[in-house]
Amino acid sequence: MTDTELAQEIRQDNHLAFAMAYDKYHRQLYAFAYRYTRTGSAAEDIVQQAFLKLWENRSRLDPQSGLGGYLFTISRNLTLNVLRSGIPTDGAWERMTERDSAGFLNELERRDLLDKLDQAIGRLSPQKIAVCRMKLHEGLSNAEIAERLHISVNTVKVLYHQSIQQLRKMIGAGCLLLLLLLEN
Numbered sequence: 001m002t003d004t005e006l007a008q009e010i011r012q013d014n015h016l017a018f019a020m021a022y023d024k025y026h027r028q029l030y031a032f033a034y035r036y037t038r039t040g041s042a043a044e045d046i047v048q049q050a051f052l053k054l055w056e057n058r059s060r061l062d063p064q065s066g067l068g069g070y071l072f073t074i075s076r077n078l079t080l081n082v083l084r085s086g087i088p089t090d091g092a093w094e095r096m097t098e099r100d101s102a103g104f105l106n107e108l109e110r111r112d113l114l115d116k117l118d119q120a121i122g123r124l125s126p127q128k129i130a131v132c133r134m135k136l137h138e139g140l141s142n143a144e145i146a147e148r149l150h151i152s153v154n155t156v157k158v159l160y161h162q163s164i165q166q167l168r169k170m171i172g173a174g175c176l177l178l179l180l181l182l183e184n
Contacts, residue, residue, distance in 0.1 A: 007063035007070075010054070018058075021067060022051055028068075029075045031139040036079050046082065050074040120170045121163070128163040131156055 001009070001020060009017030029050055033043035053074050054061070061070065121132045130149060134140045140148070142156045149156070 003067040004063045007061050007067045010058050010067075011061050011063065013058070018051075018055060021054070021071075025068060025071050026051075028139050029071060031141075032072065032075055033079050037082055042082055046075055046078045049078050116171060117167070120167050123170065124163055124166060127151075128159050128166075131159045132163050135160060 006017050006021050010021060026047055029047045030043050033046040034040065037043050050071055054071060121129055131145055134145045142153045145156045146153045
């Protein structure tokens with residue numbers, strides 16, 4: 001079921017569609033929240049609150065605006081609230097601010113930058129390509145990537161670190177930081 005169809009069904013109080021949306025986005029939202037809060041319980045709370053808000057506001061849900069974007073916006077706002085509340089988060093506020101400062105880019109520029117990142121990733125070795133895509137596009141943890149590729153977690157860390165070093169040389173450190181912030 002597409003996001004548009006899921007949103008339409010959720011608007012009509014379809015519990016199954018809501019469960020499908022939860023299954024589809026729970027892991028991604030958790031990874032997003034955890035990246036900034038560095039606390040599993042806070043990240044899980046954010047995800048639960050995001051889906052609660054989705055359900056509470058389902059009658060106002062616009063199926064055409066994108067369910068994923070809607071959920072990530074809610075999660076971002078909830079994450080900001082957690083960060084502002086003073087929970088220690090290992091520099092998360094700075095990371096969130098850096099991410100938001102990239103908001104001046106229009107969609108076309110953003111796509112061009114992401115295309116540049118994808119092209120650079122495509123020039124890496126096949127194993128590094130797989131690690132980067134799973135980490136950046138799918139939001140998988142090192143352990144999940146290791147399991148999928150049948151390699152050790154340490155090998156995943158080394159491959160990702162080497163990939164970032166190569167990408168910095170290919171597209172420049174400042175541009176790489178911006179691209180990684182946009183990608184995540």
